[in-house]
Amino acid sequence: MSFKVVHYINQFFANIGGEEMAHVAPELRDGLVGPGLALNNAWKGEAEIVKTIVCGDSYFAEHEKEAKEQILAWVKEINPDFFIAGPAFNAGRYGYACANVAIAVQEMGIPVLTGMYQENPGADYKNQVLIVATKDSAAGMRQAAPTMAKLALKIMKGEKLGASCEDGYMPNGIRVNFFEKERGAKRAVDMLIKKLADKPFVTEYPMPSFDRVEPGKAIKDMSKATIALCTSGGIVPKGNPDHIESSSASHYGEYSIEGVMDLTEEGWETAHGGYDPIYANQDADRVLPVDVMRDLEKEGVIGKLHNLFYTTVGNGTAVASAKAFAAEYAQKLVAAGVDGVIMTST
Amino acid sequence: MKTLELGYIHINDIIIGSESKVENGVLYVDEAAVKALVLEDEFLKDVHFDVAKPGESTRITPVKDVIEPRVKVEGPGGVFPGMVNKVEAVGEGKTNVLKGMAVVTAGKIVGFQEGVIDMSGPGADYTPFSKTINFVMVCEPADSLLATDPEATLPIDNEKKPEYERAVRMAGLKVAAYLGELAKNVTPDETEVFSTPNLKEGMELYPDLPRVVYVAMLQTQGLLHDTYVYGVDAKRTLSTMMWPTEIMDGAIVSGNCVSACDKNPTYIHENNPVVHELFKQHGKTINFVGVIITNENVYLADKQRSSDWAAKLCELLGVDGAIVTQEGFGNPDTDLIMNTKKIELKGVKTAIVTDEYAGQDGKSQSLADADPLADAVVTGGNANQVIILPKMDKVIGMLDYVDVIAGGHAGSLREDGTIEAEIQVITSATNEMGFNKLSAR
Structure with a gap:
């Protein structure tokens, strides 16, 4: 048939x-x-x-x-x-x-x-x-x-x-691996020789145009603002209860810092696999600065620190995944009346 | 003129026993002797040796570094200067190489980022080290390095990791130098000569050829992401120049634990494919001027300084073209783009080698940074591609860490011994010096 x-x-x-x-x-x-x-x-x-x-x-x-x-x-x-x-x-x-x-x-x-x-x-x-x-x-x-x-x-x-x-199809935005006939170093040298001779060559990865995010409007009175912390630095409760991957994360975590004044070595760690975790594990405030935010809260510089934070691992994580995580938790932040977010990376 | 002759001694077998020698293409290793060498380090408690051959149903993991044994036969200095031998400048005379084999260091994981080498099956297509006969050293950390916290995800105490990384790195280099030494008086099966003229000689010899430099970016993000040049931690260096043949004598070694797929093991530095391909064209289509090494630090000021210097050296040399290669991904993508852009703006044409993190579906932006001036890109493939690695009959090392290495996930290691993970876990799968044929479109 x-x-x-x-x-x-x-x-x-x-x-x-x-x-x-x-x-x-x-x-x-x-x-x-x-x-x-x-x-x-x-x-x-x-x-x-x-x-x-x-x-x-x-x-x-x-x-x-x-x-x-x-x-x-x-x-x-x-x-x-x-x-x-x-x-x-x-x-x-x-x-x-x-x-x-x-x-x-x-x-x-x-x-x-x-x-x-x-x-x-x-x-x-x-x-x-x-x-x-x-x-x-x-x-x-x-x-x-x-x-x-x-x-x-x-x-x-x-x-x-x-x-x-x-x-033989036109590049459609989906990158697919395959084995070339020549190794990469030879392809690079051949490409450079063509470029030097002003002959046509085909790049293997055309540069994308980047998203530029417009900065949000300034917060007029910080002393009344609710500020949330978010991070791609992988800070999680000790033991990484939601198993956020060390690289190429498939999800984000939402954790409470209600009443937490300081992230201690006993309670918090990083799931991130892109840097030596020693300093982040000793004191997770180095990546997610809860301690400093509590100080600012006490001093009246900010209204209050939001009681939940959102975290994932940025290491090797696809832009599309990161975008999807943020699109989801941004709604939660808005719904919770958060005025501003400090996003930390590593 | 700086000239180095490499003498290749083809190794067809490795036999672990009670005597060390190279004879008729067979490497005999005195187990007690190499063990004693490794255990000189107080931070290593024990070491086990094994041999993995191409085609076998064998999986090596977690892999730290891969090293090719070499020995200086003539000329100044010794291999791995500043690390194993004295810091004297290398890169000329004669060097013998044990070809077709590699020393592989493995053992309890240092960071999250040690790799997998499969000697057969689908994973073998992705790693160049399924084609070498591997002398594997599985290192055991000393008790003083172990984590005391019973809930720790990884066995080594956080603060002791740099010590452990150093110990395993040095153990690998020492063993490779020891094995190389066995070939000092062996007549090579074949030889290859690499000559680099100095600037003046080059201009006179090849007045009409475009002059090309190689800009090698070295992984120096720190915190277990380090590269050493003549024993110096490269993150504490300014961009500088080298003869290409210095690299062949092991002047650059890996101390690096980035994702396995795109870290440059010492073996690939020694056999730097861009250096070799540029030599093939040298005197024919181009004049290969030399190598600029530059680092990939994490601070913006360092990135600016190092890329300024790489571009400035290109300008000072008056080259027409440059090949730029990267190590790692994400943060170093910014260094790659800064270097490329600044070098292009000096009027020097570039071709660059990188790899991609386009997501498991291949739909995301591949690099963390981009610029239209980077218009000649070679890619080593998408590291997020998922692969199923079937169970192997033999495991050298341990499977305990497959779920937590970069590219793995909870449940990567299935009950039947199969691994489902991204090719990110495979040692050198998407190498950014262009060592492999893997690519993507």
């Missing part, structure tokens, strides 16, 4: 016509049409295009809602194992249609794949849907079809996705 595939193409690749026929409404045909042949051949019977959906690019652009509804209705009825759109190369509206139709089908729980040139506007969706990088014109079909067919079959078979450069 082979996998059932539905293929989406535009009026041009269905041989209806060029721009002058771009207004044609969606149409469902049996079997494969045009570029579907190359995909089908590559699958050698393991998968097969059972239906082809053809839609004019202008029609899709001007009637996106209706076009999608019609296409999704057909896909639902056919219930294929896989949906493939394009490749669209550098045709802008076609690329847009491929990406959007694919995303809609993907939302139905059917795995999808499309392909296009990296500068196609549809490629903006590369983090939402798997897109194979192709050349900028239909002359690139010879390379694109086998790459798309191979990756599609891999997904149909439930195999694990390789790195983007191995499987």
